[in-house]
Amino acid sequence: MTRDEALEAVGEIIGRGGDADDILREVVELLQQGFEHYSWLGIYLVEGDDLVLGPWQGPEATEHVRIPVGQGVCGAAAASGQTEIVDDVNADPRYLACFPSTRSEIVVPIAYEGRIVGEIDIDSDQPGAFGEGDRAFLERVAELIAPHSIVQRGL
Ligand code: SME
Numbered sequence: 001m002t003r004d005e006a007l008e009a010v011g012e013i014i015g016r017g018g019d020a021d022d023i024l025r026e027v028v029e030l031l032q033q034g035f036e037h038y039s040w041l042g043i044y045l046v047e048g049d050d051l052v053l054g055p056w057q058g059p060e061a062t063e064h065v066r067i068p069v070g071q072g073v074c075g076a077a078a079a080s081g082q083t084e085i086v087d088d089v090n091a092d093p094r095y096l097a098c099f100p101s102t103r104s105e106i107v108v109p110i111a112y113e114g115r116i117v118g119e120i121d122i123d124s125d126q127p128g129a130f131g132e133g134d135r136a137f138l139e140r141v142a143e144l145i146a147p148h149s150i151v152q153r154g155l
C-alpha cells in the first residue's frame with residue numbers, strides 16, 4: 001500500500017461515520033497491516049496527566065497501558081507536542097521497553113483545538129525504520145483522526 005492510498009482509505013473510514021472507537025480501531029488495523037515496517041502500532045489517548053492505551057495491533061500486548069505524560073518516548077512527545085523518531089531505541093535513555101524485538105520507534109502527537117489529545121505510537125523491528133516520509137504521512141493521519149481521538153468523560 002502506498003501512503004497516498006492509505007490516506008485515501010483513512011478518509012473513507014472517517015467518511016463512513018460510526019463511533020470514534022470503531023474509527024480508531026479501523027485506522028490502527030489499516031496502518032499496521034499496510035506497512036511492513038510498522039511492527040506494532042497503537043493509539044494512546046490523553047486522560048488527565050496520563051496516556052492510556054486505546055486500540056492497538058501487533059504480535060503482542062504491551063504492559064505499558066498507562067504512561068504518565070513526560071515519561072518514555074511516548075510521554076516526551078505528548079509533553080512537547082512534537083513527533084519523536086528514535087532510530088535506535090536501545091541508545092535512548094527515555095525508552096520504555098515493550099518488546100525485545102523493537103529496534104526503532106516513532107511517536108506522533110494528535111492535537112485537537114490546540115491541545116494534545118493522544119498519539120500514534122509505532123514500534124519497528126527494523127533499526128532506523130522511520131524517516132521524513134513516515135513523519136509527514138503520520139502527522140496527516142493524526143490531523144484526520146484528531147476529532148475522533150478525544151476521551152469523553154461524564155457524557
Ligand atoms: N516505547 C514507548 C512505550 C510504549 S511501547 O512502545 C508500546 C516509550 O518509550 O514511551
